[in-house]
Amino acid sequence: MSKQMTRRDFALTNEELRLQETLFHTANGYIGVRGNFEEGYPEDFVSSRGQYINGVFDIADMKQAEQLYGFPNKKEVILNVADTQTIRLYLDGEEVTAFGQGVRELNRVLDMEKGTALRSFIWKSQKGEEVTVSYRRMTSFTLLPLFTIEVTIISHDFEGSVSIVSEHHGSAQNFVNPNDPRMAAEAEDYLSVAETRYDEEQQLSKITAVTKTSELSVQTLVFHDVSSQLELGLVEEDESVSVVYDGQLTVGVTIDFVKYSLFLDSRRYDLEKDGGSFVETVRQKPLNQWYQEQEEYLDKFWRQAELSVVGDPLLNESLNYSLYSLIQSAGKDGISNIAAKGLSGEGYEGHYFWDTEIYMMPFFTLTYPEIAAKLIEFRYTILEKARENARILGHKQGALFPWRTISGAESSGYYPSGTAQYHINSDIAYSIIQYYQATGDLDCLLRFGGEIVVETSRLWLDAGHYEGKRFVLNCMTGPDEYTCVVNNNYYTNLSVQYQLNWLVKLYPLFKEQKADFLDKLQVTDQEISDYESAAAAMYLPYSEEKQIHAQDDSFLEKPVLPINELPKQDFPLLLHYHPLYLYRHQVCKQADIVLAYFLHDEAFDTEAIQRGYDYYEKLTTHDSSLSSCIFSIVANQIGDVEKAYRYFEESSKIDITNSHHNTQDGIHAANMGGTYLGLVFGFAGLRIREDSLVLTPRLPQKWTGCHFSVNYQGSQLHIVINKEEIHVSMETGAPVNLTVYDERRILSQENDWKIPYRKER
Ligand code: BGC
Numbered sequence: 001m002s003k004q005m006t007r008r009d010f011a012l013t014n015e016e017l018r019l020q021e022t023l024f025h026t027a028n029g030y031i032g033v034r035g036n037f038e039e040g041y042p043e044d045f046v047s048s049r050g051q052y053i054n055g056v057f058d059i060a061d062m063k064q065a066e067q068l069y070g071f072p073n074k075k076e077v078i079l080n081v082a083d084t085q086t087i088r089l090y091l092d093g094e095e096v097t098a099f100g101q102g103v104r105e106l107n108r109v110l111d112m113e114k115g116t117a118l119r120s121f122i123w124k125s126q127k128g129e130e131v132t133v134s135y136r137r138m139t140s141f142t143l144l145p146l147f148t149i150e151v152t153i154i155s156h157d158f159e160g161s162v163s164i165v166s167e168h169h170g171s172a173q174n175f176v177n178p179n180d181p182r183m184a185a186e187a188e189d190y191l192s193v194a195e196t197r198y199d200e201e202q203q204l205s206k207i208t209a210v211t212k213t214s215e216l217s218v219q220t221l222v223f224h225d226v227s228s229q230l231e232l233g234l235v236e237e238d239e240s241v242s243v244v245y246d247g248q249l250t251v252g253v254t255i256d257f258v259k260y261s262l263f264l265d266s267r268r269y270d271l272e273k274d275g276g277s278f279v280e281t282v283r284q285k286p287l288n289q290w291y292q293e294q295e296e297y298l299d300k301f302w303r304q305a306e307l308s309v310v311g312d313p314l315l316n317e318s319l320n321y322s323l324y325s326l327i328q329s330a331g332k333d334g335i336s337n338i339a340a341k342g343l344s345g346e347g348y349e350g351h352y353f354w355d356t357e358i359y360m361m362p363f364f365t366l367t368y369p370e371i372a373a374k375l376i377e378f379r380y381t382i383l384e385k386a387r388e389n390a391r392i393l394g395h396k397q398g399a400l401f402p403w404r405t406i407s408g409a410e411s412s413g414y415y416p417s418g419t420a421q422y423h424i425n426s427d428i429a430y431s432i433i434q435y436y437q438a439t440g441d442l443d444c445l446l447r448f449g450g451e452i453v454v455e456t457s458r459l460w461l462d463a464g465h466y467e468g469k470r471f472v473l474n475c476m477t478g479p480d481e482y483t484c485v486v487n488n489n490y491y492t493n494l495s496v497q498y499q500l501n502w503l504v505k506l507y508p509l510f511k512e513q514k515a516d517f518l519d520k521l522q523v524t525d526q527e528i529s530d531y532e533s534a535a536a537a538m539y540l541p542y543s544e545e546k547q548i549h550a551q552d553d554s555f556l557e558k559p560v561l562p563i564n565e566l567p568k569q570d571f572p573l574l575l576h577y578h579p580l581y582l583y584r585h586q587v588c589k590q591a592d593i594v595l596a597y598f599l600h601d602e603a604f605d606t607e608a609i610q611r612g613y614d615y616y617e618k619l620t621t622h623d624s625s626l627s628s629c630i631f632s633i634v635a636n637q638i639g640d641v642e643k644a645y646r647y648f649e650e651s652s653k654i655d656i657t658n659s660h661h662n663t664q665d666g667i668h669a670a671n672m673g674g675t676y677l678g679l680v681f682g683f684a685g686l687r688i689r690e691d692s693l694v695l696t697p698r699l700p701q702k703w704t705g706c707h708f709s710v711n712y713q714g715s716q717l718h719i720v721i722n723k724e725e726i727h728v729s730m731e732t733g734a735p736v737n738l739t740v741y742d743e744r745r746i747l748s749q750e751n752d753w754k755i756p757y758r759k760e761r
Pocket of ligand 1: 340353354589590623624625670
């Protein structure tokens with residue numbers, strides 16, 4: 001089945017087009033280009049014409065109404081860099097646009113196997129003659145700075161002149177929406193053009209722009225490859241460059257116009273030298289070869305990340321879109337990470353959150369471990385800034401990772417639901433431990449992960465204290481952002497306990513391996529034994545009366561907010577209620593304890609999970625897109641497969657159906673990872689345990705089965721589940737331990753395993 005997302009004969013409304021800009025964006029983890037129309041939109045349309053480089057940012061003022069000690073007054077923001085998307089087309093002097101009279105067969109296709117986005121339509125001239133115009137875009141996975149647009153014009157019965165104007169703007173402005181806290185509120189010119197050059201011999205424009213504050217530069221190079229009917233005419237050059245190609249179009253002839261853009265930044269490249277060699281590299285091959293390499297890259301990707309359900313084609317479209325979005329979004333160079341909106345828009349200002357570690361990393365850990373390792377390396381590169389951050393917060397030791405950041409500086413302005421979310425520390429540690437268990441990659445642990453786990457553990461010992469025999473963690477915010485700055489958030493305390501116990505367990509290995517960081521950080525046996533004691537004494541609040549885990553010390557004492565009685569238009573509540581009103585009630589924006597039930601399932605018995613789930617489900621609005629997928633997974637844990645399916649359906653289609661009404665600002669990348677989790681960890685019941693991969697499958701009525709591939713301990717496994725049996729085979733690699741339900745075996749290339757599916761459990 002081909003992996004495509006299509007939109008045909010869609011309405012040309014502003015709302016629909018902004019949504020499509022996001023959905024049809026093209027990205028490769030380094031650059032991302034929104035799916036804007038090359039020819040632009042009518043003047044009264046508000047479009048976010050955007051193109052981004054992962055990790056390239058400027059620093060903006062973040063005014064605090066009261067500048068208390070340690071509040072950041074600057075933040076990092078992703079930049080809308082050079083605009084090379086614009087191409088205008090004129091036939092006999094008439095401008096060709098999708099908005100023209102008589103335009104028909106509007107069509108968009110995102111081809112996730114070829115790695116291209118196509119837009120086409122049939123245009124009619126005033127005389128009634130028709131042409132088909134199509135635009136094919138690609139951001140190359142094999143040459144990360146490369147973005148191409150191929151314009152094809154086919155005449156049905158048009159004969160006359162053609163003129164193509166291709167523009168190159170070296171800077172662009174960020175999008176603003178003062179009424180939405182998830183968007184930037186004020187416009188600023190972050191980039192200014194330092195140099196514009198047009199090289200006549202090479203027919204190449206090069207613009208270098210510099211940021212106002214962060215001292216970064218962005219260089220874009222643009223050149224064209226055109227079919228023989230076109231000739232270069234006028235070139236205009238000031239801050240921008242605009243080139244015109246003229247020619248004649250006749251019936252039976254296809255005009256092909258290719259615009260190559262290269263995006264380079266000073267964090268990764270030498271802008272004096274590298275641009276020229278990239279241009280040479282691109283010119284060495286025809287576009288078709290770049291297309292072919294793209295397809296080969298994705299062929300490998302889909303083999304490694306293969307995932308499909310049987311009996312629900314629509315769902316497969318959103319599953320494919322989710323996985324494709326993840327590979328489009330992930331920084332793969334250790335310098336960058338995965339922004340909450342990937343590279344599809346400016347929502348959350350391009351910041352990296354805990355979303356990466358808890359929601360997206362598992363996908364990479366199990367399908368593309370080399371990318372997961374780079375995401376860990378990224379956290380290592382900002383460890384020093386995390387140490388500085390901890391000092392600002394008054395901690396004498398350890399590191400506290402920023403809640404929102406691009407290059408390490410804390411960029412969250414509202415600390416109760418920002419900086420106070422200390423759990424990002426244990427989330428990062430959790431993802432490192434899971435990565436290690438899934439891959440056995442000791443090298444990554446010794447070079448990056450181990451030091452992060454030690455430094456974040458030190459922070460916990462400094463942030464917490466003993467209250468009698470209990471180790472407590474006060475004044476922190478858990479994942480639920482409708483309950484802020486509390487004592488003993490259950491999720492946080494449990495994750496910290498997990499992290500400390502793991503450090504104790506890994507310590508002998510670190511010693512045996514003579515890990516450099518042990519010396520560097522002067523880790524002592526006493527320190528490790530302090531972690532052991534704190535973990536053993538960790539306080540985990542529980543209500544005897546209600547027989548459930550308490551989200552924190554005071555949560556269960558508050559009145560319940562009857563969310564079912566609130567008007568529909570009040571959601572998301574964060575846009576309609578003062579934060580304090582929400583904090584004073586039992587109401588949850590997203591999975592909090594329920595997330596703990598998933599990540600730390602071994603710490604609970606099923607009855608306790610059931611009671612907690614029933615209680616917290618009634619209080620949760622799912623105003624965050626990070627919620628439904630987790631409720632789906634835990635519904636599976638307690639055996640309510642049909643409920644799991646309902647949540648899963650909801651979460652898997654958030655962007656495709658724009659159900660949160662803000663996909664126009666960018667995809668919900670964490671939810672895309674959550675969709676993967678929902679299938680693989682939810683319905684297939686996969687868990688990465690210390691000495692075995694575990695599967696406990698459950699299938700909803702609607703599906704006849706599902707199948708997927710994972711990489712475990714370097715071996716590639718293929719898992720097919722249907723209502724008769726579970727079949728696990730190994731495609732490559734050495735034997736591994738596998739547990740299905742409660743039976744354990746060694747799986748090897750020679751010995752695959754079929755086990756009957758259990759209907760009732
Ligand atoms: C959620 C956070 C999340 C952030 C970015 C917020 O709405 O509450 O948990 O990290 O979005 O996705």
